[in-house]
Amino acid sequence: MSSLADKPARPPAAKDLVGVHVGYASDYDFYRLDLRSDFTGYCAHVSPPTSSLHEYGVEAYRITHWDLKGWELTFTLVPADTKAEGIYLKGRAESFDVLRLEVGGTTNDWSRKLVLYSEEQTRVSNEERRRPSNGQKENEV
Numbered sequence: 001m002s003s004l005a006d007k008p009a010r011p012p013a014a015k016d017l018v019g020v021h022v023g024y025a026s027d028y029d030f031y032r033l034d035l036r037s038d039f040t041g042y043c044a045h046v047s048p049p050t051s052s053l054h055e056y057g058v059e060a061y062r063i064t065h066w067d068l069k070g071w072e073l074t075f076t077l078v079p080a081d082t083k084a085e086g087i088y089l090k091g092r093a094e095s096f097d098v099l100r101l102e103v104g105g106t107t108n109d110w111s112r113k114l115v116l117y118s119e120e121q122t123r124v125s126n127e128e129r130r131r132p133s134n135g136q137k138e139n140e141v
Helices: 052-056 119-130
Strands: 019-025 030-035 041-046 059-069 072-079 087-094 098-105 111-118
Touching: 019 098, 019 119, 030 111, 111 119
Parallel strands: none
Antiparallel strands: 019 030, 019 111, 030 041, 041 059, 059 072, 072 087, 087 098, 098 111
8 A cells, every 4th residue: 555655746847837936035135936838937036125235126037938847947037127137047846836946146156045935825825814713803813
């Protein structure tokens, strides 16, 4: 008799990753990744409002191609603005719509870890959290 634990997890299909993913880098920059079904998309990030880097605004990138091989994700990006630094983006798709990625400079030597979550799943979870349960009133949640 076999159990589910005996079977290796199946990697996601590319269609499962299509959509918007949001989250933070290890330096607290906010990232938004929009993956399209034609294997293109957009990536944008902004520093927190309390950071001195926030005054530089949002940096946006066009994803000219993204690819999923097993669990591994790779991206080809071009800056949407000529002032933006070239970056690379790569990583892994994990269970439950979690993307664990690394972003870094292609000319400057820096890198950050990102953890991104499906925006839709985040929205649904947040709405569920706001609903009263177990006799709580809405403003107590």
